[in-house]
Amino acid sequence: MTSNIAESLNSILRDEREYPVAAIFNSIAHRFGEIFRKRYTEVDNSKTTFMPIAEMILRENMTEGDKLYVNNINRSTKKFTVLGYGHTAKVNLSRRSCSYRKYDLVKLPCAHAMAALRLKNGDEYGTSISNYSSQIYSKESYLLAYLEPICAASLELEWNVAGEYLEM
Structure with a gap:
């Protein structure tokens, strides 16, 4: 190391x-x-669907995202407020961005974006993840x-x- x-x-x-x-x-x-x-x-x-390291990151983000609370006050299908661990994040799925900037930089849905996808698509949100991920990570x-x-x-x-x- x-x-x-x-x-x-x-x-x-x-x-x-x-x-x-x-x-x-x-x-x-x-x-x-x-x-x-x-x-x-x-x-x-x-x-x-994705290269091995991307699959691992997405699984970890899904697990972490399942522990977060999502609020969608204006019933928008693209803008969400995600709460958890004493922090608040703003997620915009159409722009593929999060106020924590990890989603913006890595181009894979972060835990906050995963939580927003879960609220938007229900428990079957795993099938929509590829639509919100960069194709550079595709197989x-x-x-x-x-x-x-x-x-x-x-x-x-x-x-x-x-x-x-x-x-x-």
Whole structure:
């Protein structure tokens, strides 16, 4: 937990440190390619709507939202006042925003928005969550991110003094 990214990569590439630069890049490309294929397969085989971390966040927000009280004085279908834990939040579902700004920034319904969705749609509000979440968290978007292959560097190329490739 205290290591930085350079130390993490350094530990992964411990054996490759003595290799030529092109071989190190190929090793990195190969290892990341394995990780990406594994993640792609896991998500592709899942029956979820969103990527794994988004599903976890949404479940936690649903659980937290179930403990909150929602007030809708003017009977609006888009503006709600959510009360709980000594705090008050204003939620606007049409704007996908909450006065606590978490919904605005993360683009996934926060606990306050979940409580508002529960009041608006009843106990079956779980089916409407995707309509109020950003599509960047969708399973399809996630799979597209891992779809492109990582190409390895050719070991037949070397740099000249001017910074141009020379074929060997």
